[in-house]
Each structure stands twice: as structure tokens, then as C-alpha cells.
Amino acid sequence: MDANTFVLFGATGDLAKRKIYPALFNLFLDGKLPDVFSVIGLGRREWSDETFKANIERSLHSFSRREASNAEAVNQFLSFFRYHVLNVDRKEDYQSLLQRVEEGERTAGIAPNRLFYLSVGPELFETIASHIEESGLGDTKGWKRLVIEKPFGRDLQSARDFNAQLSKAFTEEEIFRIDHYLGKPMVQKLQLLQQTNPVLQASWNNRYIANVQITASETVGVEERAGYYDHSGALRDMFQNHMLQLLMMLAGHLPKGDDSEQVRNKKKHVMQSLEPLLRQDVATQVVRGQYRSGSIQGKPVVGYKDEAGIPQDSHNDTFIAAKLQIEDDFWRGIPFYIRTGKRMKEKATRIVIEFREPIKQIAAANNSAPNLLVFEISPNEGIYLRLNTEGEAQQQDLTKVLIGSHKSGSEVPEAYENLIYDALRGDSSFFAHWDEVELSWKWVQPILDAYAANDVPLHAYPAGSFGPKAAQELLAKDGFEWWFDQESEAASAKVQTGTPSVQEPMSIK
Ligand SMILES: NC(=O)C1=CN([C@@H]2O[C@H](COP(=O)(O)OP(=O)(O)OC[C@H]3O[C@@H](n4cnc5c(N)ncnc54)[C@H](OP(=O)(O)O)[C@@H]3O)[C@@H](O)[C@H]2O)C=CC1
């Protein structure tokens, strides 16, 4: 991996503390950082290098998945870091930063490769990008890269304007747009699992698949982010980015050995093949919800409008479910149902592929159920296949087994480790490319417009549920239902061994 300087804007912030330092530390422990490497942390706070390092060390103790108990390793890791005071609006601060970066490159013999990581609010992205260009920081003989956090715009037009601004300072190949769902190990493996299991490849089409369900449910509410979330909602916060990226990764038919350009084209194809959603159809294809009071894991919680900082008359969406269709030879006629929400019954991100049932009469006579292929993405990870098998009671009756493998969340590497590693290597396969972002906003725009005009009912759902009833009706209209809503806890409790094995019959539907 090339030697480089990692310039971190927002080094004193929450994301850096919770995700970036622990990820860098775990990469360091795995020998995945360059041998010659330097991190310059930036913020307005008047911190010394020592204060900065002490904060990083605290963050490792609190948030690293691996213990930071080896003092020698921690000290070696901390030796990469220095702090520099910078206010993003002040031109002169970029000049002193440039001097510091160049001095480091000279004294430590670091090749002039520079990675600029923008872990700051989106309102600062454009200012920083243009100052990087004007100050000469981006004018280097080595490579330069810009890593940016979400959100990338708040609608189609603002995303286009923002991209046009960034493009003045960085080329598309130099921009790494983080979507942390693309860093989740199971998402990164979707491609490999398809390639290495011919049985999946053979059945990966509309001849065998009845529908696909993608769920990201959360038990947390708005937390301390009322100011941001009440202007974002589930549609902007999760659906436009993470959920549509999951769709692209699943439906993209990404063969082995694809480089980032091919991955990008395949994902773009998925978005281009999505049947456009017409404004007049939003109310029938999309369910908008907002949580009211209820209980999560036995504890009472308040409704959305009673959360601190949320206005009593807020119409913001904390839940969305939508039906989508991909118009290509593989997926034509298969409905994709996508849903995400806060304050739901369980924390789980999973994809369920429901296969077509055999002839109805045979199915009914034998008590069989559709085969399911389940990708458990987070917090636990696994892949399961649900099959019909011989029942115990009567000769003809069938029962169901889940075959699969399972890892609990603590064994799974953090998304940020994968993403930072890829950005350091210059591999943008698992980042959101501009075409995808633009097409996602384009698909979502009629929903934004319909929400803004209040043309879509806002369904209340109790905290601790699986969302509004209308989300069930969305599938019921097509003769389907969401899998695992009733007994998903039982499902995860029963499939626990790490190695592939035939499990006890499950009591799921
Ligand atoms: N926190 C999270 O879990 C997640 C965050 N994100 C995204 O990451 C980004 C950062 O979020 P987060 O860390 O939570 O935000 P915080 O508010 O915790 O941190 C903001 C950072 O920006 C710096 N900053 C603010 N204004 C200026 C300025 N004028 N000049 C220089 N530095 C400034 C602050 O430093 P100082 O105060 O020292 O100036 C601080 O380091 C956002 O885009 C967010 O959407 C994405 C996913 C999850």
C-alpha cells in the first residue's frame, strides 16, 4: 500500500471517535496500514498533539472491537497522529496545514499521496473541497483522494449542485462517497456468495424467485439527532442511500473479478432498470410511518413527537416501506419490497429471497412452505436456506429446516475498517459512485414531492412493532407477507452454530 498522509477534517467529532480511530487501530493490528503513514487531525478546538492522542486512546478503549491493552502497540499506533487547528472558513489555516503536510512528507519520507477525509457536517463539504484546491493542498505529485460522509445532497437538484462543486476540485475517480452499508462484510460478500454457489446462480431469476424483501429495522429512536433527523426522515436518512445500495448490490449480477468500473456499471444498470415511480402512484406503492409511544424490549418509550427537539406537529417519516420493480430479463415481474424504520421490534438488517411455491395443491396437501434464502447482514451475520423436509408426526406432513451459518455481531469486522482500507488502497468498488447517487435521488424525488405536498398518509405505529399495518397490506395485495416478523428472535436464537449445519426444525410460519 502506498505511503500517504491521512488528513482528517472533524478529528474532534463523534464519528472520528466512535468509528474512524477504532477502524484505523484494527487495521493497524492487522498490518493493513502503510508502513510509512501519518494522520493529521483537524478541528477548531485548541488541542495539543498530546491532548489529541489522549482522546484517541480513550476512543480505542471505548469503541474498538479489539482490546487496546497492549501499551506498546497503542503507542506505536498513536505515533502516526498529529493535531492541527483549522477553521474551515479561514484561508490562512489551509496554508499552515499545507506547510505541516509538506514538512511531514519531507521529514518522514512520505510520498506526497494525500487522503482528505471529511468527517464534518455536509454544510462544510464544498468549502473544504474548494479550499483544498485553492491552497495547493490538492496540487501534489502523488495521488489525492477525497472521502466524504453522507448525506450527499437532500434531493436531486441539491445533489447535482453539490457534485458539480466537488468536481471542480476532484475527479470522480478521486471521490470516495461513504455509504457504510457497503462496508458491511455480508454486503461485500453477496457477490462472492453468488459466484461460488452455482445453486444460487441457477435460481437467481424470475423463473424461481417470487419476491425479494429487504429490511433494515432499528430499535433506537431519534436519539440526540433531532435537528438533523426531523429534516431528513427515514427516506433521506436510510432509504435513498443504504437501502437502494443494498438493492443494487443484490440485483447487480456482479461476476467474479469485476473491477470498480464494472461494479459501477452493473449497479447503474439496476437503477436505470428500476421502473420509475410516478408521483400519482406514490400513495399506493409507498407506506410512510411515524412511531408513537410503545415499548422496546420491555421498556416504555415515548412517541416521536414527544422526543426532545421534535415539534408536536412534525410530519416527519420514521418508517418507509416501498414496492419496486426491476425491468430486466432477470428480475422482470419480481416485486422487491424494501422497508426501514426506527423504534421497531428488533435491530436487524436482512434480505429474504422467497422462492416460488410448487403447485399450490401439493403445497397445501403436504403443509409445505416456500423456500427462503436469507442473508443476515447485521448486527449478526449469516446465510440460511429454508427447506421443506420430512415431518415427524404423519408420513405425508412436511416441516421446515433452516440450513446455514451464523456469526454473532462481535465477531464481525466493522464496516469502517473495510471502507477505510479500500480508500487507502484506492479501490472504490464499495463506495457510492455519482451515477448511482444521482439515479437514486431521481427515483426517490417523486416520493419527496408527494411527502412535501402531504399526499401520502402518515401512518402511526407503536414503538416496538414491525411498523404500520399498511406495510403488511402492501405485500398482502400481492399475496405475500413479510417474513420473520413474528418470530425472528426465535429464528436468530435457534441458528447459532458457526459452521454450516442442519438445524432443528424452526417454528417460523
Ligand atoms: N456520528 C455518526 O455516527 C455518523 C456521522 N456521519 C456523518 O459524519 C459527519 C460528522 O459527523 P459527527 O462526527 O457526528 O459530527 P460532530 O458534530 O460530532 O463533529 C463535527 C466535527 O466538525 C468539526 N467542525 C465543525 N465546524 C467546523 C469548522 N468551522 N471548522 C473546522 N472544523 C469544524 C468539529 O470540530 P471542532 O468542534 O473542534 O471545530 C468536529 O470535529 C457528518 O457528515 C455526519 O452526517 C455519518 C454516519 C454516522
Ligand SMILES: O=C1O[C@H](COP(=O)(O)O)[C@@H](O)[C@H](O)[C@H]1O
Ligand atoms: O446512516 C445511518 O445508519 C444508522 C444505522 O446503521 P447500522 O449500521 O446501525 O444499521 C442509522 O441509525 C442512522 O440514523 C443513519 O444516519
